[in-house]
Amino acid sequence: MRHYITRLFLILAILTPLMSVNAQSHDRGSSQPPSKEAVLTERLIFVFEWILDAHFTQGERAELQRIVEEYSRSANASDQKALENIADLQQKIDSIPADRVVETRAAIQTQVLKQMRDQPNDQTARLILSVYERTHQKTAVSQPSQPVVDRRSAGIPAELVGQWIARRGSGSMYQNPNNGSFSAPEGTIDSYKLFADGTYEHAILMQNSLYNCTIRVFGRETGKLTSSGSTLTLAPGPGTLEYTDSCRSQMNSKKATQMEPQLWQWQLTSDEQGAKLCVVDSKNASACYYKQ
Numbered sequence: 001m002r003h004y005i006t007r008l009f010l011i012l013a014i015l016t017p018l019m020s021v022n023a024q025s026h027d028r029g030s031s032q033p034p035s036k037e038a039v040l041t042e043r044l045i046f047v048f049e050w051i052l053d054a055h056f057t058q059g060e061r062a063e064l065q066r067i068v069e070e071y072s073r074s075a076n077a078s079d080q081k082a083l084e085n086i087a088d089l090q091q092k093i094d095s096i097p098a099d100r101v102v103e104t105r106a107a108i109q110t111q112v113l114k115q116m117r118d119q120p121n122d123q124t125a126r127l128i129l130s131v132y133e134r135t136h137q138k139t140a141v142s143q144p145s146q147p148v149v150d151r152r153s154a155g156i157p158a159e160l161v162g163q164w165i166a167r168r169g170s171g172s173m174y175q176n177p178n179n180g181s182f183s184a185p186e187g188t189i190d191s192y193k194l195f196a197d198g199t200y201e202h203a204i205l206m207q208n209s210l211y212n213c214t215i216r217v218f219g220r221e222t223g224k225l226t227s228s229g230s231t232l233t234l235a236p237g238p239g240t241l242e243y244t245d246s247c248r249s250q251m252n253s254k255k256a257t258q259m260e261p262q263l264w265q266w267q268l269t270s271d272e273q274g275a276k277l278c279v280v281d282s283k284n285a286s287a288c289y290y291k292q
Contacts (some may be wrong), residue, residue: 001199012085032225034216036072037065037068037069037072038065038265039060039265039280039284040068040079040232041061041064041065041068042085042087042229042230042265042267043231043282044064044068044086044265045061045064045228045229045231046093046228046229046231047063047086047089047093048128048131049092049107049110049228049229050228051105051109051110051112052109052128052131052132052135053105053109053135053136054131054132054134054135055131055135056131056138056229060127060130060131061229063127064127067123067124067127087122088282091273094259097290104163111286112128113129113132113173116128116129116132120158125268147254156194156196156225156226156227156232157227158196158265159268160227160232160268161194161196161290162193162194162196162291162292163191163192163194163292164191164192164193164194164289164290165189165190165191165192165279165289165292166188166189166190166191166287166289166290167187167189167190168187168188168190169186169187174279179226181188182249186207186209187206187207188204188205188206188207189204189205190204190289191203191204192285195225198224198225198226199220199222199223199224199225199235200223200224200225201220201221201222201262202219202220202221202222202236202239203218203219203220204217204219204220204221205216205218207220213245213246213247214244214245214246215244215245215246216239216243216244217241217242217243218241218242218244219239219240219241219242219257220239220240221236221237221238221240221257221259222236222237223235223236223237223259223291224237224241230266230267231263231264231265232263232264232265232266232267233261233262233263233264234261234262234263234264234278235261236258236259236260236261236262238256238257239256239257239258239259240254240255240256240257241254241255241257242254260287262281263281263282264279264280264281265279265280265281266278266279267279273290274290274291275290276288276290276291277289277290277291
């Protein structure tokens with residue numbers, strides 16, 4: 001496996017002009033994220049499932065994570081970097097225009113399959129090739145005339161549908177000693193509504209009070225949501241950002257926004273507060289949201 005991944009990345013790098021990318025990440029607070037190897041594995045699975053138009057079984061996912069962990073223990077820095085670079089193609093894939101998906105996948109798939117078949121003794125090549133052959137042998141028998149499918153258009157898992165909210169901050173208020181009135185509570189409310197048709201609504205309210213002055217920042221946007229395994233891709237549409245200051249009205253403003261795409265690794269758990277959706281973005285920033 002030592003030089004196969006490096007060669008594979010070089011092939012993909014040559015083909016990346018077929019793609020474009022415009023993505024950024026931001027800090028989402030603190031929670032316990034999955035391990036670095038688990039996040040990297042899911043990103044690799046997203047890339048290879050898209051390239052191969054195939055699906056990893058649980059056993060194949062576990063085998064790929066084992067290989068990734070082996071790489072992590074390796075002293076070969078170039079191979080480790082090549083693996084991470086392949087995973088980074090996740091962002092480029094989601095930016096491919098819809099009318100170029102089939103053409104782009106076909107060009108990349110041909111080169112990747114050739115590389116894998118040229119390395120029959122490499123464990124990574126054997127695994128990825130077996131995923132492709134298992135899926136497409138079944139397709140050839142049952143649906144020989146089916147076109148290539150863009151798996152990103154398949155909606156989201158049913159368990160994710162609904163409203164998810166994260167509340168942060170102290171919620172404390174200031175009481176005016178002269179008249180006994182209270183200021184607005186401080187804190188942040190971050191809300192996502194995820195719909196079964198693959199769309200979402202996001203709203204965030206940040207509020208800060210100092211004595212009898214309150215600053216509010218309210219942002220909102222809608223967008224499209226796609227999933228692949230435990231990866232969610234958010235493609236925001238146009239939104240708005242509103243700033244209000246109760247003491248300095250001349251600072252008030254409302255403007256249009258266009259947020260950047262986001263890539264999340266997600267995990268569902270539960271605690272005493274109920275169902276909890278924890279996400280980690282491509283920069284390992286993480287946050288948890290509770291279902292309403």
